[in-house]
Amino acid sequence: MSKIGKRPVELPQKVVFKDEGDVYVIEGPKGRLEVLKHEKVKAELTDGKIVVTRLDETKSAKAMHGTMRQLIANAVKGVSEGFVKTLEVMGIGYRVEQKGNDTIVLSVGYSKPVEFKAPEGIEFKVEGSRIEVRGIDKQKVGQVASDIREIRPPDPYKGKGIRYVGEILRLKPGKQAKK
Helix, strand or coil, X not given: CCCCCCXXXXXXXXXXXXXXXXXXXXXXXXXXXXXXXXXXXEEEEECCEEEEEECCCCHHHHHHHHHHHHHHHHHHHHHHCCEEEEEEEECCCCEEEEECCCEEEEXXXXXXXXXXXXXXXXXXXXXXXXXXXXXXXXXXXXXXXXXXXXXXXXCCCCCCEEEECCCCCCCCCCHHHHC
């Protein structure tokens, strides 16, 4: 039995779980998310908890058991609380400014500022040199944060660029260290 798959998902108040055809629908105060069903795993609502069970003991069913449980748990957390990834712009002359809720402009050492528009369901909040990426879909929030980081990844020698808050960089010593 999967360690993660056998744990039930607590359903907070104001969050609704529905089984609609080939998707599970989770609705809450922040929005609505759909999780695609897998043919070898079943999720049911019992006593205010979502219990995920597998229908057979094949290798693929065992693999999807914990995965489906975690996808449903992430959707429940997303519609009730939301997800946030925070990035930091480091470097002399590197700036970030916000245009509305869905666009940021990054000045990170290129000849022209880079404008980044958020996809649907994602919004930005800029405070100083920090960018908060907010949304209800965990995968989309992580992907957008990764796309922003790829605009100017951290330099391994000086450490300047865009990085996640709390990301630890090992700086390389450079040429002078060999002498």
